[in-house]
Amino acid sequence: MRVNNIGVNIMNEKKFSIEKNTVAETLVIPLYARKLSTEIYPNLFEDRESIELIEKIDYDFSKLKSKSKSLMHKFGALEIAMRQSDLAIEIKEYMRTHPKASIVNLGCGLDQTGESCDNGLCKIYNIDYYNVIEIRNRLLGEKDRVINISTDLNNIKWFDLIDSSNGVVFFASGVFYYFKTEDIKSLFLNMEKRFSNSILVFDAAGKRAVKMMIKTWLKQAGIVELEDFFYVDNIEDELIPWLKHTKVSSRGYMLGYNDLKDKSISRVFRLFSKYCDNRLHMQIVKLEFK
16 A cells, blocks of 8 residues: 555555545545535435545545534535536536537536536546645546646646637636635636636625635634635626626526425525525626627
Protein backbone atom coordinates (compact mmCIF):
# COMPACT_ATOMS: atom_id res chain seq x y z
CA MET A 1 0.00 0.00 0.00
CA ARG A 2 1.29 3.48 -0.88
CA VAL A 3 0.33 6.60 1.05
CA ASN A 4 0.47 10.05 -0.56
CA ASN A 5 0.35 13.54 0.93
CA ILE A 6 -3.21 14.35 -0.14
CA GLY A 7 -4.88 11.77 2.07
CA VAL A 8 -5.46 8.90 -0.35
CA ASN A 9 -4.02 5.49 0.47
CA ILE A 10 -3.76 3.39 -2.67
CA MET A 11 -4.73 -0.06 -1.37
CA ASN A 12 -5.27 -1.75 -4.72
CA GLU A 13 -6.62 -0.90 -8.15
CA LYS A 14 -10.21 -0.52 -6.95
CA LYS A 15 -10.10 0.60 -3.31
CA PHE A 16 -8.90 3.88 -1.85
CA SER A 17 -8.54 4.68 1.83
CA ILE A 18 -9.32 8.29 2.75
CA GLU A 19 -7.49 9.78 5.72
CA LYS A 20 -9.13 12.12 8.23
CA ASN A 21 -8.39 15.86 8.12
CA THR A 22 -7.04 15.83 4.58
CA VAL A 23 -7.95 17.41 1.24
CA ALA A 24 -9.44 14.08 0.20
CA GLU A 25 -11.86 14.12 3.14
CA THR A 26 -13.25 17.51 2.12
CA LEU A 27 -14.20 15.94 -1.22
CA VAL A 28 -15.80 12.84 0.29
CA ILE A 29 -18.35 14.79 2.37
CA PRO A 30 -20.20 16.45 -0.57
CA LEU A 31 -19.86 13.18 -2.50
CA TYR A 32 -21.66 11.37 0.30
CA ALA A 33 -24.31 14.11 0.34
CA ARG A 34 -25.03 13.48 -3.35
CA LYS A 35 -25.31 9.76 -2.65
CA LEU A 36 -27.74 10.48 0.19
CA SER A 37 -29.78 12.80 -2.03
CA THR A 38 -30.10 10.05 -4.62
CA GLU A 39 -31.28 7.54 -2.04
CA ILE A 40 -33.79 9.80 -0.28
CA TYR A 41 -35.22 11.63 -3.30
CA PRO A 42 -34.92 9.24 -6.29
CA ASN A 43 -37.87 10.89 -8.06
CA LEU A 44 -36.13 14.26 -8.02
CA PHE A 45 -32.45 13.50 -8.40
CA GLU A 46 -30.22 10.66 -9.49
CA ASP A 47 -26.46 10.46 -9.21
CA ARG A 48 -25.64 6.77 -9.54
CA GLU A 49 -22.00 7.71 -10.12
CA SER A 50 -21.71 9.01 -6.55
CA ILE A 51 -22.99 5.70 -5.18
CA GLU A 52 -20.53 3.75 -7.32
CA LEU A 53 -17.66 6.01 -6.28
CA ILE A 54 -18.49 5.73 -2.57
CA GLU A 55 -18.19 1.96 -2.94
CA LYS A 56 -14.60 2.38 -4.13
CA ILE A 57 -13.61 4.33 -1.03
CA ASP A 58 -12.51 2.97 2.33
CA TYR A 59 -13.63 5.64 4.79
CA ASP A 60 -15.48 5.70 8.11
CA PHE A 61 -18.88 7.00 7.03
CA SER A 62 -20.54 6.25 10.39
CA LYS A 63 -20.62 9.89 11.53
CA LEU A 64 -22.14 11.03 8.22
CA LYS A 65 -24.67 8.19 8.35
CA SER A 66 -25.82 9.11 11.85
CA LYS A 67 -26.25 12.78 10.92
CA SER A 68 -28.20 11.88 7.80
CA LYS A 69 -31.13 10.74 9.93
CA SER A 70 -31.83 14.23 11.29
CA LEU A 71 -34.54 16.47 9.84
CA MET A 72 -32.14 19.24 8.84
CA HIS A 73 -29.71 16.90 7.15
CA LYS A 74 -32.56 15.40 5.15
CA PHE A 75 -33.52 18.90 4.09
CA GLY A 76 -29.87 19.57 3.28
CA ALA A 77 -29.97 16.51 1.02
CA LEU A 78 -33.01 17.99 -0.69
CA GLU A 79 -31.14 21.27 -1.22
CA ILE A 80 -28.29 19.40 -2.91
CA ALA A 81 -30.72 17.36 -5.00
CA MET A 82 -32.41 20.50 -6.29
CA ARG A 83 -29.18 22.39 -6.91
CA GLN A 84 -27.64 19.61 -8.97
CA SER A 85 -30.89 18.94 -10.80
CA ASP A 86 -31.37 22.65 -11.61
CA LEU A 87 -27.87 22.98 -13.02
CA ALA A 88 -28.27 19.82 -15.10
CA ILE A 89 -31.52 21.19 -16.55
CA GLU A 90 -29.73 24.37 -17.66
CA ILE A 91 -26.79 22.42 -19.11
CA LYS A 92 -29.04 20.10 -21.12
CA GLU A 93 -31.16 23.01 -22.32
CA TYR A 94 -28.08 24.72 -23.73
CA MET A 95 -26.85 21.46 -25.26
CA ARG A 96 -30.08 21.08 -27.19
CA THR A 97 -29.12 24.03 -29.38
CA HIS A 98 -25.33 23.56 -29.07
CA PRO A 99 -24.83 19.76 -29.20
CA LYS A 100 -21.08 19.99 -29.82
CA ALA A 101 -20.45 22.58 -27.10
CA SER A 102 -17.99 22.22 -24.25
CA ILE A 103 -19.27 21.59 -20.71
CA VAL A 104 -17.01 23.14 -18.06
CA ASN A 105 -17.32 22.27 -14.36
CA LEU A 106 -15.74 25.09 -12.32
CA GLY A 107 -14.44 23.91 -8.94
CA CYS A 108 -15.43 20.34 -9.78
CA GLY A 109 -14.27 18.35 -6.74
CA LEU A 110 -15.54 14.82 -7.40
CA ASP A 111 -18.76 15.99 -9.00
CA GLN A 112 -19.66 14.24 -12.28
CA THR A 113 -22.55 16.43 -13.42
CA GLY A 114 -20.75 17.24 -16.66
CA GLU A 115 -20.33 13.55 -17.47
CA SER A 116 -23.97 12.83 -16.60
CA CYS A 117 -25.03 15.42 -19.21
CA ASP A 118 -22.80 13.94 -21.91
CA ASN A 119 -24.57 13.64 -25.27
CA GLY A 120 -21.74 11.77 -26.94
CA LEU A 121 -20.66 14.82 -28.97
CA CYS A 122 -19.48 17.39 -26.44
CA LYS A 123 -16.18 17.97 -24.68
CA ILE A 124 -16.18 17.97 -20.87
CA TYR A 125 -13.72 19.94 -18.75
CA ASN A 126 -13.30 19.62 -14.97
CA ILE A 127 -11.35 22.42 -13.29
CA ASP A 128 -10.02 22.58 -9.74
CA TYR A 129 -6.84 22.97 -7.72
CA TYR A 130 -3.92 20.63 -8.44
CA ASN A 131 -4.36 18.43 -5.36
CA VAL A 132 -8.09 18.03 -6.07
CA ILE A 133 -7.49 17.06 -9.70
CA GLU A 134 -4.84 14.58 -8.58
CA ILE A 135 -7.40 12.87 -6.33
CA ARG A 136 -10.02 12.99 -9.08
CA ASN A 137 -7.64 11.37 -11.53
CA ARG A 138 -6.82 8.59 -9.07
CA LEU A 139 -10.43 7.83 -8.20
CA LEU A 140 -12.11 8.33 -11.58
CA GLY A 141 -9.38 7.68 -14.13
CA GLU A 142 -9.44 8.82 -17.74
CA LYS A 143 -12.57 9.04 -19.87
CA ASP A 144 -13.18 9.84 -23.53
CA ARG A 145 -13.66 13.55 -24.27
CA VAL A 146 -13.07 14.46 -20.60
CA ILE A 147 -10.21 16.82 -19.76
CA ASN A 148 -9.21 17.57 -16.17
CA ILE A 149 -7.41 20.86 -15.62
CA SER A 150 -5.54 21.75 -12.44
CA THR A 151 -5.47 25.49 -11.83
CA ASP A 152 -6.76 28.36 -9.73
CA LEU A 153 -9.93 29.74 -11.35
CA ASN A 154 -8.58 33.24 -10.78
CA ASN A 155 -5.67 32.48 -13.12
CA ILE A 156 -7.53 32.93 -16.39
CA LYS A 157 -4.82 31.31 -18.47
CA TRP A 158 -7.08 28.25 -18.28
CA PHE A 159 -9.36 30.06 -20.77
CA ASP A 160 -6.87 29.08 -23.50
CA LEU A 161 -7.47 25.38 -22.79
CA ILE A 162 -11.22 25.49 -23.45
CA ASP A 163 -12.55 24.71 -26.92
CA SER A 164 -15.19 27.41 -27.43
CA SER A 165 -15.67 26.92 -31.18
CA ASN A 166 -19.12 25.35 -30.70
CA GLY A 167 -20.18 27.25 -27.59
CA VAL A 168 -19.55 26.61 -23.91
CA VAL A 169 -21.78 25.98 -20.93
CA PHE A 170 -19.91 26.74 -17.73
CA PHE A 171 -21.36 25.77 -14.37
CA ALA A 172 -20.33 26.00 -10.73
CA SER A 173 -21.96 24.07 -7.89
CA GLY A 174 -21.44 25.28 -4.31
CA VAL A 175 -18.25 27.10 -5.31
CA PHE A 176 -18.56 30.86 -5.60
CA TYR A 177 -19.57 31.39 -1.95
CA TYR A 178 -15.91 30.95 -1.03
CA PHE A 179 -14.62 33.60 -3.44
CA LYS A 180 -14.28 37.29 -2.81
CA THR A 181 -16.68 39.51 -4.71
CA GLU A 182 -13.89 41.37 -6.51
CA ASP A 183 -12.50 38.08 -7.83
CA ILE A 184 -15.91 36.89 -9.03
CA LYS A 185 -16.52 40.22 -10.77
CA SER A 186 -13.16 39.99 -12.52
CA LEU A 187 -13.86 36.40 -13.58
CA PHE A 188 -17.29 37.29 -14.99
CA LEU A 189 -15.98 40.32 -16.90
CA ASN A 190 -13.15 38.30 -18.42
CA MET A 191 -15.52 35.52 -19.41
CA GLU A 192 -17.86 38.05 -21.01
CA LYS A 193 -14.98 39.33 -23.16
CA ARG A 194 -13.75 35.88 -24.14
CA PHE A 195 -16.69 33.48 -24.43
CA SER A 196 -19.42 34.91 -26.66
CA ASN A 197 -22.46 32.73 -27.40
CA SER A 198 -21.83 30.83 -24.16
CA ILE A 199 -23.45 30.67 -20.74
CA LEU A 200 -22.49 30.36 -17.09
CA VAL A 201 -24.92 28.93 -14.55
CA PHE A 202 -24.26 28.76 -10.82
CA ASP A 203 -25.94 28.69 -7.45
CA ALA A 204 -25.92 31.81 -5.34
CA ALA A 205 -27.51 33.04 -2.13
CA GLY A 206 -28.07 36.22 -0.16
CA LYS A 207 -25.74 37.59 2.48
CA ARG A 208 -27.57 35.96 5.40
CA ALA A 209 -27.48 32.51 3.79
CA VAL A 210 -23.82 32.78 2.78
CA LYS A 211 -22.89 33.71 6.31
CA MET A 212 -24.59 30.55 7.59
CA MET A 213 -22.98 28.39 4.91
CA ILE A 214 -19.38 29.44 5.37
CA LYS A 215 -19.16 30.59 8.99
CA THR A 216 -17.19 27.51 10.11
CA TRP A 217 -14.72 27.84 7.26
CA LEU A 218 -14.35 31.58 7.90
CA LYS A 219 -13.62 30.97 11.56
CA GLN A 220 -11.00 28.34 10.76
CA ALA A 221 -9.38 30.69 8.26
CA GLY A 222 -9.39 33.57 10.73
CA ILE A 223 -11.56 35.75 8.46
CA VAL A 224 -14.14 38.08 9.99
CA GLU A 225 -15.24 40.33 7.11
CA LEU A 226 -18.11 38.56 5.35
CA GLU A 227 -18.74 41.58 3.14
CA ASP A 228 -15.71 40.63 1.05
CA PHE A 229 -17.31 37.34 -0.01
CA PHE A 230 -19.62 36.82 -2.94
CA TYR A 231 -23.34 36.86 -2.27
CA VAL A 232 -26.37 37.88 -4.31
CA ASP A 233 -29.44 39.40 -2.73
CA ASN A 234 -30.67 41.09 -5.92
CA ILE A 235 -29.27 40.53 -9.42
CA GLU A 236 -30.70 43.88 -10.56
CA ASP A 237 -28.45 45.77 -8.14
CA GLU A 238 -25.48 43.44 -7.74
CA LEU A 239 -24.83 41.65 -11.06
CA ILE A 240 -26.54 43.38 -13.98
CA PRO A 241 -24.55 46.64 -13.54
CA TRP A 242 -21.31 44.66 -13.96
CA LEU A 243 -22.05 43.15 -17.34
CA LYS A 244 -22.85 45.28 -20.38
CA HIS A 245 -23.09 42.52 -22.98
CA THR A 246 -24.67 39.74 -20.95
CA LYS A 247 -28.22 38.76 -20.14
CA VAL A 248 -28.53 38.02 -16.43
CA SER A 249 -31.44 36.05 -15.01
CA SER A 250 -32.21 33.92 -11.98
CA ARG A 251 -34.73 31.37 -10.71
CA GLY A 252 -35.39 30.05 -7.22
CA TYR A 253 -32.93 27.39 -6.13
CA MET A 254 -35.54 25.18 -4.44
CA LEU A 255 -38.80 25.90 -6.27
CA GLY A 256 -37.74 27.64 -9.47
CA TYR A 257 -37.49 24.43 -11.50
CA ASN A 258 -39.70 22.04 -9.54
CA ASP A 259 -42.80 22.69 -7.43
CA LEU A 260 -41.73 19.90 -5.03
CA LYS A 261 -45.22 18.45 -4.90
CA ASP A 262 -43.73 14.98 -5.08
CA LYS A 263 -45.26 12.70 -2.43
CA SER A 264 -41.82 12.16 -0.87
CA ILE A 265 -41.61 15.85 0.09
CA SER A 266 -43.38 16.91 3.25
CA ARG A 267 -45.37 20.11 3.56
CA VAL A 268 -42.80 21.33 6.11
CA PHE A 269 -40.00 20.91 3.60
CA ARG A 270 -41.96 22.79 0.96
CA LEU A 271 -42.37 25.66 3.45
CA PHE A 272 -38.63 25.53 4.19
CA SER A 273 -37.97 25.65 0.45
CA LYS A 274 -40.15 28.72 -0.01
CA TYR A 275 -38.30 30.44 2.83
CA CYS A 276 -34.93 29.58 1.25
CA ASP A 277 -35.89 30.99 -2.13
CA ASN A 278 -37.71 34.10 -0.93
CA ARG A 279 -35.95 35.14 2.28
CA LEU A 280 -32.46 33.69 1.89
CA HIS A 281 -32.38 34.48 -1.84
CA MET A 282 -31.13 31.02 -2.75
CA GLN A 283 -31.13 31.02 -6.54
CA ILE A 284 -29.69 29.65 -9.75
CA VAL A 285 -28.17 32.48 -11.74
CA LYS A 286 -27.60 32.32 -15.49
CA LEU A 287 -25.29 34.60 -17.42
CA GLU A 288 -25.78 34.50 -21.19
CA PHE A 289 -22.69 35.99 -22.84
CA LYS A 290 -23.62 37.68 -26.15
